[in-house]
Amino acid sequence: MPESTERGALTEAVFYILLSLFAPMHGYGIMQNVNTLTGGRMSLGAGTLYGAISTLKNKGLIALHKDNERKKEYIITPLGKTAVAAEIERLVELTENGRRIIGGADA
Amino acid sequence: MKLIIRKAYWSYEKEEAWLNEMSGKGLALCDYSWCKYTFDDAEKGEYIYRIELLDKTVDHEKSRKYIEFVESTGAEFVASYMRWVYFRKKAADGPFDLFSDIDSKIKHNTRIYVFWLMLAVMEFSVVTLNFVMGFLYNLTLHLILSVPLALFGVLFLSISLRSLCKLRTLKKERRVRE
Numbered sequence: 001m002p003e004s005t006e007r008g009a010l011t012e013a014v015f016y017i018l019l020s021l022f023a024p025m026h027g028y029g030i031m032q033n034v035n036t037l038t039g040g041r042m043s044l045g046a047g048t049l050y051g052a053i054s055t056l057k058n059k060g061l062i063a064l065h066k067d068n069e070r071k072k073e074y075i076i077t078p079l080g081k082t083a084v085a086a087e088i089e090r091l092v093e094l095t096e097n098g099r100r101i102i103g104g105a106d107a
Numbered sequence: 108m109k110l111i112i113r114k115a116y117w118s119y120e121k122e123e124a125w126l127n128e129m130s131g132k133g134l135a136l137c138d139y140s141w142c143k144y145t146f147d148d149a150e151k152g153e154y155i156y157r158i159e160l161l162d163k164t165v166d167h168e169k170s171r172k173y174i175e176f177v178e179s180t181g182a183e184f185v186a187s188y189m190r191w192v193y194f195r196k197k198a199a200d201g202p203f204d205l206f207s208d209i210d211s212k213i214k215h216n217t218r219i220y221v222f223w224l225m226l227a228v229m230e231f232s233v234v235t236l237n238f239v240m241g242f243l244y245n246l247t248l249h250l251i252l253s254v255p256l257a258l259f260g261v262l263f264l265s266i267s268l269r270s271l272c273k274l275r276t277l278k279k280e281r282r283v284r285e
Contacts, residue, residue, distance in 0.1 A: 011210065012285055013207065013208050026179070027176055027180055028179055028180045035201075042207070043201065043202055043204070043207060044207050045204045045205045045206045045207035045208075045211065046176065046177045046180045046182060047159065047205035047211055047215070048205070048206050048208055048210075049180075050173060051211055
């Protein structure tokens with residue numbers, strides 16, 4: 001398990017925002033990317049995204065990549081990548097336990 | 108052709124629903140000032156409207172940056188009044204919501220609750236002052252005026268309590284899911 005002082009689940013929105021930012025992207029790009037990744041299931045609200053970006057930036061999980069004119073581009077930081085990796089571990093445990101108990105496809 | 112409708116709403120959700128209903132009829136809000144809605148012709152259901160209460164006034168740097176961000180996502184800033192802002196987006200571009208998770212809805216609704224609560228507190232302070240003045244100096248007008256002012260105070264308080272109920276529901280929901 002990766003070391004972390006801050007355990008606990010990432011929210012779905014945060015997880016997908018971080019995942020999107022493995023490539024530099026601006027706000028609207030993130031919204032579109034999350035929509036595509038989830039097959040249209042999840043559409044991030046602009047207000048929700050704006051708040052999440054500023055929180056993630058303050059926590060050092062993402063950083064400003066490029067600030068051209070009005071569109072700011074962001075990129076994930078090494079700390080952000082660690083957080084995503086830890087979350088994936090947690091999600092794997094979650095699905096494995098879930099499948100084992102309720103007897104899913106690969107149980 | 109422009110259409111002006113004067114109307115007062117105490118619930119931004121009902122107001123939002125009404126604007127979307129109007130948009131469905133081909134009347135798109137293009138301007139708002141206190142209780143005065145200006146509509147322009149548009150295709151039926153061309154726009155989806157959303158209302159938000161900002162943290163700061165519209166001309167504040169933080170608000171300006173936020174509005175710019177929302178506009179960069181394909182929405183349009185239509186009008187503002189004090190800290191209330193009206194956005195719209197073409198319905199053809201897909202669903203339009205400003206807040207997509209419970210956390211950010213809780214944040215927004217807390218802001219709204221505090222907004223109405225502060226109005227109620229202000230109103231009751233004025234009423235108290237008015238009443239005391241009227242009583243001390245025997246000013247009948249002050250005493251009479253206290254009544255409608257107090258009624259507004261009650262109205263604002265009831266709106267704030269309603270937002271508090273909504274907030275509680277959201278917080279309960281948050282314990283189960285995002």
